[in-house]
Amino acid sequence: MTTPVKVGELLRQWRDRRRVSQLDLAISADISTRHLSFVETGRSRPSRDMVLRLGEHLDVPLRERNQLLLAAGYAPVYGESELGDPDLAAVREAVRLLLKGHEPYPAAVLDRTWNLVDANASLGIFTDRVAPELLAPPVNVLRATLHPDGMAPYVLNLGEWRAHLLGRLRGQVTRTADPALADLLAELNGYPCEQPAPEVEVPGPGDIFVPLRFRHRDTELTFFSTVATFGTPLDVTVAELVIESFFPANPATTAYLRDQAGDGVG
Known part of the structure; x- marks a missing residue:
C-alpha cells in the first residue's frame, strides 16, 4: 500500500x-x-489559506494546488469542469471567435497534454497527409x-522545429x-529524426523566431506561432487550455x- 505524501514534503518538492x-x-x-520549516518537516499543519498562499508564491498549477x-486534509477549491459544461459557455464562445477570426491561418486549442480540443478549418493544411490513426481522437498534436x-x-527544418517543441515540453515537465x-x-x-537538432539555438542574421518551414504539396510555407492562455483562470480546465496560432512569416x-x-482547399 502506497503511503500518502504529506503536504510538507510536497511543498518542499515544489520549492x-x-x-x-x-x-x-x-x-x-x-x-x-521557522514556521515554513515546521510545515515542511510535518511538525506544523498549515491552514488552508497558507497552503493556497504557498502554492501561489511557488506558481504551482491549479491542478496540483x-x-x-x-495532502493537508482540506477539500480542493479549484473546480475542474468539462469544456461542454454550461458554466464554460463564455469560454467556448471566446475560443471559437478566436479560431474563426484567425482564418485563413491555422489555429488550434490544446489541453495540458497537448491533445487537440478544437481547431479552425485552416489547420487542415498541416494535417491532410497525416496518417488516419494519428488523427483518431484524442489527437495528440506533438505526436x-x-x-x-x-x-x-x-x-523542412525538422531538426530545428523538433528541438523547439521538445524544449517546450521539457519545460512543461x-x-x-x-x-x-x-x-x-x-x-x-x-522518434527517428534524420536532421540533427542544434545543440544551442543560435539565431542567424535577421532571425527573430524559430520558424516552421512546411511543404504543402509543392509549395514551401513558413510560419511563426504565438501561444495564448486565459489570464485569470479559477478552473483547472480553463487554466490548462492553450491556443496556438500560426501566422505567415512571408508574403508568399x-x-x-x-x-x-x-x-476551399485544405
Whole structure:
C-alpha cells in the first residue's frame, strides 16, 4: 500500500523544483522561516489559506494546488469542469471567435497534454497527409507533428522545429512534474529524426523566431506561432487550455493561404 505524501514534503518538492530557498519563500509569502520549516518537516499543519498562499508564491498549477490541499486534509477549491459544461459557455464562445477570426491561418486549442480540443478549418493544411490513426481522437498534436507518419516528413527544418517543441515540453515537465507529460517526452525522444537538432539555438542574421518551414504539396510555407492562455483562470480546465496560432512569416505564405481559403482547399 502506497503511503500518502504529506503536504510538507510536497511543498518542499515544489520549492526545490522552483529553486527557491526557504528564506526567499518565507519572505515572499510573509511567514517566518521557522514556521515554513515546521510545515515542511510535518511538525506544523498549515491552514488552508497558507497552503493556497504557498502554492501561489511557488506558481504551482491549479491542478496540483488541489493536490496540496488534499495532502493537508482540506477539500480542493479549484473546480475542474468539462469544456461542454454550461458554466464554460463564455469560454467556448471566446475560443471559437478566436479560431474563426484567425482564418485563413491555422489555429488550434490544446489541453495540458497537448491533445487537440478544437481547431479552425485552416489547420487542415498541416494535417491532410497525416496518417488516419494519428488523427483518431484524442489527437495528440506533438505526436501527429513529430511521428514519421505525421507531419514530420513535410517539415523542412525538422531538426530545428523538433528541438523547439521538445524544449517546450521539457519545460512543461519541469514546471508541472506531470508523469503523463514525462511519458510523452520519452516517447517523442524515441522518434527517428534524420536532421540533427542544434545543440544551442543560435539565431542567424535577421532571425527573430524559430520558424516552421512546411511543404504543402509543392509549395514551401513558413510560419511563426504565438501561444495564448486565459489570464485569470479559477478552473483547472480553463487554466490548462492553450491556443496556438500560426501566422505567415512571408508574403508568399500569406498569398498561398488566402488562395487556398478561396478555393476551399485544405
